[in-house]
Amino acid sequence: MPPRLFLIPLLLPALAALVLFLLLGWRMDAVYVALATLSASALTLVASRDALKRQILTLARQVRTRAEGTPAPGSGEDERDRLEEVANLKGAIDTLHHQLSARNAGLDQEARILTAVLDGMAEGLWVTDAEGTVVRHNDALRGMLQTAGHIVGQRPLALLRNEALNEAVTRACREGAATRLELTLEGLFPRTLAIRVTALGRDLPGSAAVFHDVTELRHLEKVRKDFVANVSHELRTPITAIRGYAETLQGGALKDPNVAPKMVDIIHRQSERLSELVEDLLELSRLESREVKLKVTDVPLATAASRAAEVVRPKAQGKNITLELNVPQGLVGRGDERGLEQVLLNLLDNAVKYTPEGGRVMVLAGQEDGRCVVHIRDTGVGIEPKHLARIFERFYRVDKGRSRDMGGTGLGLSIVKHLMSAMGGEVKVESQPNEGSTFTIFLPVSVPTATAAG
Secondary structure: OOHHHHHHHHHHHHHHHHHHHHHOOOHHHHHHHHHHHHHHHHHHHHHHHHHHHHHHHHHHHHHHHHHHOOOOOOOHHHHHHHHHHHHHHHHHHHHHHHHHHHHHHHHHHHHHHHHHHHHHOOOEEEEEOOOOOEEEEOHHHHHHHOOOOOOOOOOHHHHOOOHHHHHHHHHHHHHOOOEEEEEEEOOOOOEEEEEEEEEEEOOEEEEEEEEEEOHHHHHHHHHHHHHHHHHHHHHHHHHHHHHHHHHHHHOOHHHOOOOHHHHHHHHHHHHHHHHHHHHHHHHHHHHHOOOOOOOEEEEEHHHHHHHHHHHHHHHHHHOOOEEEEEOOOOOEEEEEHHHHHHHHHHHHHHHHHOOOOOOEEEEEEEEEOOEEEEEEEEOOOOOOHHHHOOOOOOOOOOOHHHHHHOOOOOOHHHHHHHHHHHOOOEEEEEEEOOOEEEEEEEEEEOHHHOOOOO
C-alpha cells in the first residue's frame, strides 16, 4: 500500500481532534487528546488490516479447498456462508476472465486480419515511430527493397541511401507533412519506386510510407515516347521528299521532259515507302493489341517458302543473288498460313536486301528436337554482336543510313517476332560481321506428320 494511503486515515482523526480542542481553548489537553486519538487510529488501522488480511487468507484457503474438493471444518451455516462467498467470488473472477479472453481474442483476430491485408498488398508499406525508426512493414516491401536483412529497427537512411526520403519521414513525424517522391534503386534489376510519406494521424506518433513499383510504367512511357519520336522521324523523310519534289514540279519543272519523269518517279517511290511504313505500323499495332486472329492449321513449309521466295526472286535476280530452297515436301508445321508466309517474306527480303551482288541466300528446313526448324542463311554484311540483343526492337537499325537508303521501315523484324510468338513459335539470329547472318524460326510439328524426315 502506498504511504499516503496509510497516513491519511491515520492522521485525519488526530488532526480533527487537535483543531477542535484548540478552538475550545484547551491547548495542552488538545495535544494529549490528539496523541490519544492518533494512537487509537493506529491501533484501529492495524487491527483492520490484520482482520482484512485474515479474511483474504481465509477466503483464498476456502477457494483452494473448494477447488480441491476437500470439505472445510466449521458449522453448517458458516460453511454455507463461506460457500456462497466463494461462489460469488468465483463467478466474478470467471466473468472477468471471460470478458478479458473475449477481448483478447477479438484483438488477436483484428491483428491477424490486419497482417493478412498488409501482406496481401502489392504495394510496399512501412510504419515508423515518432523518431523515424521502422516498427512494422509488410512482405511486399522486402521484395521491393531487395533485402534479406532486418527492416524493423532500421532508419530510412540505413535502408535506402536517399536523403530526400529521410527528410520526408522526418517532416511527417515532426510536422505531420505529407510528401510524394520517386527514386530509382540501382542493382541487378533496377527498380523505380513512387513513395508517399504521411503522418499516422489521430494523435498517433510516427509516420507511414507506401511504396508503388512503377518500373514497368516508366518503361512503357519511355517506349511510347521513343515510338512517337521514331514514327515522326520515319514519316518526316518521305513526306519531306514528296513535298519538295512536288513543289519543284509546280514551280516549272513539270514542263521539263528530262527532269519531270525522274521527280515523279522519286515521288512514287517515296509514297510507296510511306505506304509500307503505315501498313507495317498498322500490322504491328494489331499484333500487339491481339486484334489479329490467327488461324493455326497444318502448313506445308515447302509451299510457304516457295511463295515467299517468288516475291523476292526478281529483286534477287536484279542483284545476281542465288536463291536456294531446300525444304522437304513432307515437312508440315503448325501455324497461321498467312502469318508464316509473311515471316518468311520479311526474312528473305532482308537477306536479299543486305547481301551484296553475286551472293547467296539459302532456305534450309527440317526437324530438330521435335520442332520444325527453318533457317534463312545469307552471305551478306552480317551484324555485330552488340546489336543482336536489340535487332527485333521496333525501328532499331544496325546502320540507320544504309537501312533507310534501302527502303527499310525498321519494323519488319519486330513483326516477325510478334507473329512467331502468336503462333507458339520463336525466332533467333546468329551473325558475324562480313560473314553473313542466319535467322532461324521454330514451329510446332504437325501431329500427323511428326515422322517426316528433316
